[in-house]
Amino acid sequence: MRDALRRDLRTIRWSAWLGWQMESNWTNPLLFLVYSIVKPVFGTFILVFMFVIILGDVATDPVLFSYMYVGNAFYMFVAQVMFGVAYVVQEDRERFKTLKQVYIAPISFFLYVVGRALSKMAVTALAVVITLVFGVMALDVAVDLGQTAWLMFGIGLFIGLACICTIGVALAGVTFLTARHSSGINEGIAGLFYLFCGVVYPITVLPQWAQNIGLAIPITYWLELMRRSLVPSMDFSEMSGLGEYSDLSILLFLTLSSMAFLILSIGIFKYADHLARKKGKLDMNSTY
Secondary structure (H helix, E strand, O other): OHHHHHHHHHHHHHHHHHHHHHHHOOOOHHHHHHHHHHHHHHHHHHHHHHHHHHHOOHHHOHHHHHHHHHHHHHHHHHHHHHHHHHHHHHHHHHHOOOHHHHHHOOOOHHHHHHHHHHHHHHHHHHHHHHHHHHHHHHOOOOOOOOOOOHHHHHHHHHHHHHHHHHHHHHHHHHHHOOOOOHHHHHHHHHHHHHHHOOOOOOHHHOOHHHHHHHHOOHHHHHHHHHHHHHOOOOOOHHHHOOOOOOHHHHHHHHHHHHHHHHHHHHHHHHHHHHHHHHHOOOOOOOOO
């Protein structure tokens, strides 16, 4: 039992190291650092310009702006980590042509994908921190580290990232069965979450059937928990649609829905893995 656990942890550690090398070694460290800072900051400007054009000024509605800003910052994890994890299969199979060798190695391919996800989280976490710091210093986003509920924030962040990772693993399983179309599938799922989970606008503006979909997705509760933890001075209850629930209730909803998605994701991955082996699609190359 102990040897198996040690082997699994070693698989995660080395696959995470491999993912980090692939993410960061395309240029020198200084240029990579500049890129890591400039990309999220200028990406944030898009949201700021949208807000200013529609409402005229950030100070017009600071509650809505903080709601949008924090939600958009943490959505980077959804867009980058989920897409990045799912892209592992296509990248190893189509670009590097090493998927077959990795798959037949004496390791768990599931844990290999999870390890690659950790490197995506590390890179994205840097972008999220830079975005939040820029928002606090330049745009008066009301993040107050002194009043932050760190315990709730830490638990919620861990559960949310684990949920995002498991969804990405499920999409990686789907990629087993597709050729070059997995990128569109991954971006489509991320777009659905952007639409239904209240990333930059309250889900209360959606029709009731769309709100019900949003309430069934754990990302909705995760973003709400991140906002409540980091911006305790502002009341988002009227716009979030979750104001009637306490912080512990939101955390409970996040945990239960994440567990449901975990079971579903593992089932999808294992079924897709079985089907890919049965149909001989593991090393399928579309010359893309």
